[in-house]
Amino acid sequence: IPCGREYDKVWLVNLIQSHCGVSFSPVDFHYINSRAFFFVQDASVASKIKDVRNQIYDERRHRIAIFVQPSIVPYSVQNKFTPEQMEHLKANMCKRYDVSQQALNLQQLRYDPGMADPQ
Numbered sequence: 001i002p003c004g005r006e007y008d009k010v011w012l013v014n015l016i017q018s019h020c021g022v023s024f025s026p027v028d029f030h031y032i033n034s035r036a037f038f039f040v041q042d043a044s045v046a047s048k049i050k051d052v053r054n055q056i057y058d059e060r061r062h063r064i065a066i067f068v069q070p071s072i073v074p075y076s077v078q079n080k081f082t083p084e085q086m087e088h089l090k091a092n093m094c095k096r097y098d099v100s101q102q103a104l105n106l107q108q109l110r111y112d113p114g115m116a117d118p119q
Helices: 009-020 043-051 083-096
Strands: 027-032 035-039
Touching: 009 035, 009 043
Parallel strands: none
Antiparallel strands: 027 035
């Protein structure tokens, strides 16, 4: 969204959602210079946003341009742990923590049998 930095994130996302008629959670919303960027994980949502891109105006009646294009999955979403995987990881880290030294032993972590994917 060119000039997207001018707008509050919540206000902007709510405005887009109200026009496209679908609820979505913007992924990795961020600004680069004056532009705002975010990702949606559903192609049908992206299509709905694209359909209303020329119909959205700010409070001063200035058109808000929205450009939609395919992209790879953002880094912030790649390899995200499920709650079960996080619990498994925490349990295994507890086994490696030495309370007396207040230290976490990460030596040979990748070969630890407890670190295999839970089934």
